[in-house]
Amino acid sequence: MTSFFSPYRHDFTRIASCVPRIEVANPSFNVDRTLELLHQGHDERIALMVFPELGLSAYAIDDLLHQDALLEAVESGISRLAAESSNLFPAFVVGAPLRAGDRLYNSAVVIHAGRILGVVPKAYLPNYREFYERRHFAPGAQIRGQEIAVAGIQVPFGVDLLFRSAGSCAFTFHVEVCEDMWVPQPPSTAAALAGAEVLLNLSASNITIGKAEDRRLLCGSQSMRCVAAYAYSAAGPGESTTDLAWDGHGGIFEDGLRLAETDRFPSGSTMAVADVDLGRLRQERMRRVTFGDCARVLGVTASDFRTITLAIDAPAEALPLRRPIERYPYVPSDPAKLAENCYEAYNIQVQGLAKRLQATRTEKVVIGVSGGLDSTQALLVCCRVMDKIGLPRTNILAYTLPGFATSEGTKGNAWALMRALGVSASEIDIRPAARQMLEDLGHPFAGGEPVYDVTFENVQAGLRTDYLFRLANHHRGIVVGTGDLSELGLGWCTYGVGDQMSHYNVNASVSKTLIQHLIRFVAASGDVDRTTADLLHAILATEISPELVPQDASGQIQSTEAMIGPYALQDFNLYYLTRFGFRPSKIAYLSWHAWKDAKAGTWPPNIPESAHRSYDLAEIKHWLRVFLGRFFTSQFKRTAMPNGPKISSGGSLSPRGDWRAPSDAGPAVWLAELESGVPDAEMP
Template sequence: MSTSRRAESFHSIYTHGFFRVAAATSLVWPGQPDLNANEIVTLSRQASEQQVGLIVFPELSLSGYSIDDLFHQDALLTSVETALLSVVDASKELAPILVIGAPLRIDQRLFNCAVVIYRGEIFGIVPKTYLPSYREFYEKRYFCSAEHAVSTTARLSGTDIPFGRDLIFEVPACPGFAMHVEICEDLWVPVPPSSRAALSGATVLANLSASNVTTGKADYRRLLCASQSGRCVAGYLYAGAGYGESTTDLCWDGHMTIYENGELLAESVRFATGSHWISADLDLAKLCQERLRLTSFHDCAQLEQRPMRRVAVPFTPAKNSWTLQRAISRYPYVPAGVEERAARCREVFEIQVQGLMRRLEGTGIKKALLGISGGIDSTQALLVTTVAFDRLGYPRQDILAYTLPSLATSKRTRSIAWRLMQYLEVGAHEIDITQAASDMLVNIHHPAGEGDAVYDTTFENVQAGERAAYLFRLANFHQGLVVGTSNLSELALGYTTYGVGDHMSHYNVNASVPKTLMRPLVRWAVDEKIFATPVLFVLDAILTAPSSPELIPSQRGKAQNAEAEIGPYELHDFFLYHLSRFGFAPSKIAFLAQQAWAVPNQDAGGDSVQQEPTHDLAAIKHWLEFFLRRFISTSQFKRSAMPNGPKIGSGGSLSPRSDWRAPSDISATAWIDELQNIP
């Protein structure tokens, strides 16, 4: 493939498994199908200009829902059929698949139908199954249920068209697109038709509705749509009737929503007085990936699925759909909203605390040991340990915290470590390991032991190894438990020293906490004032410091910087989330990252004290290759031996006993080769 064609393919949303969908509320003229048809075509043309691939209209949108016994008038029904054919004819020039509502006569029965149209052809007609006839509803007075359908085809304008509630509409050009249609009340019943359709492979569920508005009903609709999309692991489009319906006894709010696996992607304003529509890009590839993992979903399918007919729709994706119509968070582990982020931090902290409490109680150990560097990770571990001891009623002095300065420790971090330990009133200790590390360098004939400035991996790991040796022997001596401090991001990259303090411990409370969540967690502790004021001042100082392992002496006044060596943590956490959680191909991950960083900061997930970073596609591709080589090929052996620690989020953990099992000697070739799809 040429460079230009590869670039065009890469930048299209359809290449990466997305599909642009819309829900529309058309201004309706009850009993005037020709005017309704014109309005439907007008909205469809607008959607076509925005590269929408599917647009769904309300229930009985060609006739209007609120015409009561006029549904039995031949003049009206014939007018509906004529108007339907006019929409079909107009669709020849329109890009999206159209789903519109109409009352249709089939086998001497009248059905409340959804009609699926594309490029001048009707591909299927779906009748409503559950007809409400209670309180304000009288649908059984007018319509027959899909249960009473005799034929599996309907003849319209001399053409036999697939007819029935068992239709799934597939798009061969867009793998993963499989649409099922249901109508209003079908969603309100205990087992909606879309549930069985999803178990048979439908990923896009469309609902044409004319649900009238009453106080509180919109919240219930949201609950139903969110729940159905989540249970079915599907996209759910809900298009409700709006302005123009008769208000003789009822009113209509034109409510529309688009959900994906329980997440709201788009929602309309309510009570608009004209036609309007909403759109969003469904991630079909993510839905399919999610279903791959859910064994219980497929177990249910074995019990509940029904034979379904497949109808192929020759939809052609737009080539110039480059910008996603959905938010891609730069910080998938960190909620953007202030209140939501605070709630997440509170929950993560509670999980960490409870995990450590249970481990201490389960082992009968009443002392904990930590190495305190003055950095963000050991700080969070110490805060968790302090609260765990308080809740267990253990004295804080039995938290044996050690600062272990060595060849590269700065005065600043040493001072911070001391102040943190003292202000928290834990057992504060210091063991200077400079001489021990120097002796080892001499004993192994390392150049640094002879006075040469050779700062290699051996030089770094000698210091890390000495710290671990002291902590574990101190744990033996005091009959205590070593609390780990390394985070999820470091474990993903293998940015730990095998078998020593930043890799090994007796229990690691930070094991599932990504680096991008560390600062928000400590910031939350400050904002919530869960510790005494002097502690909060120290935490503020820690939050302003860059991430540094301090294993190489400062050179020309500049301390060692972790991200200068291994790349930006915000990118690595982004890569980790989308690779481990959803199994996305590298090219899709790069596309999502480009979308996330294509405009100035679009979420507040990062810590407010940091300047917002920017990354272009070249940088994204570079660091993604770096991440893949380390995550897939070179660091799994460390994760295979990682200690216990609590899982804290749906983004997963890397424990070999929990979310991530992988061989330690696998090659990353397949992933690196796929990177070639990135221009």
């Protein structure tokens, strides 16, 4: 059985975009360099490798392509590649000029385990600017159902070929050549609709200024449109520079995401390697019903293609994961991308609330301000909304509602924030009403006993919400909710109170990890003065707590993360469960790779050094167990959640939008998979 610590166990397949050093019109040399990379691929357990267009002969050789001696040397090279790769793990595709009848084709040759599996001709031949391929080659766009003789062997030949691994590493791939990707309807589009999950492109593609970004755009967009992995390999060192230059640009893309790329302008052979997530692609195709609809509308079916079978079995040993995994999936580590995300998220929140006020013809909002992260961000949004629609900030009726465990620090921050932002600020002490309610209930606390149970907590939480809704009635306003996506996912909110119920919740699909960056974004935006910015940073430094239970004898406060787990891990779990539907063992595997080494990888900017910690597999498994138990048993809270705008492509939990589920489903299936699928010990 494949090790838990191997990507192949979790629906990944390792592919490589290869750029060997070549010599012009020297197939023997070029085969040697190809074999060197193939042996490296075997050692690294790469399942599929793609090489450049015409890589066995070189691309820019003009009329030498019509020389019998060269063409025969190329076929001998293919025969040698097949023979000498018979005991190697990877399937691979090389580029070669091949004769069929009285025509010459720019071809891709697919080989695995000593067998030449098939040949795909280049469909579209460029004959403009520096390209003159029609001088030498025949176009292959119409070739279907044919065979070709390669090194004395008849093999399938045409643009109608799919290659399917029927081994324990199961996937389907398709091959196209260079220009095929640059046309309005690439052949890989139909192949993807027919079932291909990995799309390969053998290219030569000389380099000119700006062309590398064009390639990235085309490869990324094709992988996104086709919900597929796309691997691209272009010619590199050794190609003729008579009139052109070559940068050896190879890259691997997955549903729009660039996973790996070669160093351009290399002096020797190189390759980009990545583990593509076939499970993610299959989930996306299943979810995007228009993908299948498109196949039906266009009349594309698997029967339009001949399927060539090979058998690649997943290696059993542990292997490192070869792809980037963001520690914070809701918070990109790239500073520019994070800044863009924060700008968009903040303005989505603002637009959502502004429209709700306009639609309800309401000019006032009521909000509870605790001095914590969520209410701070919601209050900042309210202020920006009032500025945007031309109403005074005094129309924001902000209340701090201290209870039995409210600290002077958070209450002080709440007051300082309300004053700094110029809103109408008030305080209502809920303790007298809470005592009365607890006495009416016959709760031991009313008699002086320090009993801090769920009733004690929820009496306070409920009263705060009662006051806010009645204040909204009294002042003809609406209650703005503050609870965030992470709390809704974990059920860390009381049914019917302010972190679950409101008239409109601007934070409903903002994760806890993102909210911290939104506050930093506002602090740095210039919309607030330096004093207010410093106050926002002080709020960011405050430990997250519901402040419903008084400190214990040692002075320890009620810590949210001590009870429900680190938000860093729980947001990771929430993202991969709801966005992709991954099984718990795969989530744990990804989390382990993201968090096992605090020194590896990248962190989003402004993450405090104290947060740069690692988590071992036992911790990850424990908190995932907690997450699953809480997530499934809390669906009834999400079913009744108020309106609020969707913020992230990571999804929301609105019952009217991204997440629709029964309230009476339990976590047993997921917990069982977690226990059976994740070892208790680290990799030996």
